[in-house]
Amino acid sequence: xxPQNPIEKKDSVELKAWSPFxxxxxxxxxxxxxxxMVTMNLRMxxxxxxxxxxxxxxxxxxxxxxxxxxxxxPANIYGGVFADRLDRKKLIAVTQLFSFxxxxxxxxxxxxxxxxxxxxxxxxxxxxxxxIFSNPSxxxxxxRVVPRNILTHAVAMNSITMQVGTIITPFVFYIxxxxxxxxxxxxxxLSFWINTGFAVFSVVFPLFIxxxxxxxxxxxxxxxxxxxxxxxxxxxxxxxxxxxxPGLYILDIGVTIVSYYRELFPIFAKQLYCGGRSIVAxxxxxxxxxxxxxxxxVMNTYKFKKxxxxxxxxxxxxxxxxILFGFSTSIWIGAFAIIGLGAADxxxxxxxxxxxxxxxxxxxxxxATAAHSLAAMSANGFGKWEVGIMSDAIGAGNTMVLGGVVSxxxxxxxxxxxxxxxxxEYIESGSL
Numbered sequence: 001x002x003p004q005n006p007i008e009k010k011d012s013v014e015l016k017a018w019s020p021f022x023x024x025x026x027x028x029x030x031x032x033x034x035x036x037m038v039t040m041n042l043r044m045x046x047x048x049x050x051x052x053x054x055x056x057x058x059x060x061x062x063x064x065x066x067x068x069x070x071x072x073x074p075a076n077i078y079g080g081v082f083a084d085r086l087d088r089k090k091l092i093a094v095t096q097l098f099s100f101x102x103x104x105x106x107x108x109x110x111x112x113x114x115x116x117x118x119x120x121x122x123x124x125x126x127x128x129x130x131x132i133f134s135n136p137s138x139x140x141x142x143x144r145v146v147p148r149n150i151l152t153h154a155v156a157m158n159s160i161t162m163q164v165g166t167i168i169t170p171f172v173f174y175i176x177x178x179x180x181x182x183x184x185x186x187x188x189x190l191s192f193w194i195n196t197g198f199a200v201f202s203v204v205f206p207l208f209i210x211x212x213x214x215x216x217x218x219x220x221x222x223x224x225x226x227x228x229x230x231x232x233x234x235x236x237x238x239x240x241x242x243x244x245x246p247g248l249y250i251l252d253i254g255v256t257i258v259s260y261y262r263e264l265f266p267i268f269a270k271q272l273y274c275g276g277r278s279i280v281a282x283x284x285x286x287x288x289x290x291x292x293x294x295x296x297x298v299m300n301t302y303k304f305k306k307x308x309x310x311x312x313x314x315x316x317x318x319x320x321x322x323i324l325f326g327f328s329t330s331i332w333i334g335a336f337a338i339i340g341l342g343a344a345d346x347x348x349x350x351x352x353x354x355x356x357x358x359x360x361x362x363x364x365x366x367x368a369t370a371a372h373s374l375a376a377m378s379a380n381g382f383g384k385w386e387v388g389i390m391s392d393a394i395g396a397g398n399t400m401v402l403g404g405v406v407s408x409x410x411x412x413x414x415x416x417x418x419x420x421x422x423x424x425e426y427i428e429s430g431s432l
Contacts, residue, residue: 029206036099039202048265062384072374103196143365160296244424245355259404290342311351322341
């Protein structure tokens with residue numbers, strides 16, 4: 001029995017949505033994730049609105065995508081290796097410390113009216129790297145702090161964690177961004193300060209996790225710096241030769257590049273609905289609500305053994321909702337589409353992450369998770385650039401419609417071209 005398991009009864013206990021919270025370390029990991037996600041999401045909203053209001057160009061936000069892409073590739077690769085070699089708890093805390101330092105610097109610059117575009121770009125590049133560097137450690141710890149049979153619930157709850165942060169941040173941003181109204185610059189000062197405050201908590205929480213942060217079955221010679229690049233090669237070989245993971249990663253890349261929208265809400269708010277900050281906050285919140293609903297839905301799929309097909313069906317629904325979002329001119333239709341997109345994306349993402357962890361041994365989880373993060377986040381960078389540029393060229397609505405059509409084609413290619421995804425099956429126990 002897991003020593004952290006508070007359930008000592010011989011009779012099995014039926015799984016519930018809150019089952020992962022029966023474990024102390026998971027509760028701490030969850031709190032760590034909430035504060036980290038609020039810190040990151042609030043920073044992205046603040047800097048996105050700040051840049052778009054200052055320049056009025058979608059290309060300004062598109063350049064953020066390119067910056068993130070450049071730094072995320074090496075951060076993913078080395079983050080996965082170090083997650084399998086060093087203490088994952090300390091890695092998370094250190095990377096969040098960077099968030100506190102650089103968000104704090106932007107806060108001071110904004111307070112004194114000295115924040116410049118290049119400041120935002122530099123901070124975005126560094127914080128994109130550090131946040132991605134810690135993702136493999138956070139994901140790998142999940143499988144250590146809960147039993148295997150509730151891993152899907154834990155991963156789904158991690159997804160909800162992300163969305164809790166996403167729901168909180170637009171309201172925090174909306175309220176604080178109008179604290180001062182003398183100028184656009186002054187109106188974001190309080191938002192920056194609140195962002196810095198959340199960053200402090202994100203540094204502290206990981207240090208209270210009691211489970212060891214070091215990967216299992218790692219020999220002392222494998223921990224040496226000289227073996228880092230050999231470890232990277234081993235990780236790539238593992239992923240490439242895996243019967244399922246390449247298909248999942250290609251699916252994520254192919255769809256995300258043509259459909260990324262989450263950090264580009266200022267563009268959609270203006271072009272589709274002729275709105276500003278309030279519409280940005282609403283779209284962000286609607287998307288997060290949908291993601292929470294999708295994550296809760298995943299928790300009820302533990303008896304459905306065809307996990308690969310869940311990913312494919314969810315992505316196909318996502319593609320059709322993109323088309324609906326692109327055609328919408330009513331905020332209510334757009335809200336429905338955004339909620340649906342959030343739900344479909346959460347189902348697909350949660351199941352992909354679960355499959356990665358279920359099919360990977362602990363001493364490879366950091367690298368396998370890093371490969372997943374590399375596929376997803378690098379695609380986000382390309383996608384932000386592509387959607388930002390295309391929105392200036394053909395309009396935001398047309399860009400989403402085109403993205404939906406391409407996404408349908410990508411799903412069909414994976415469905416028939418990489419059978420490992422479609423055929424993957426795993427059935428979980430319905431009790432602790």
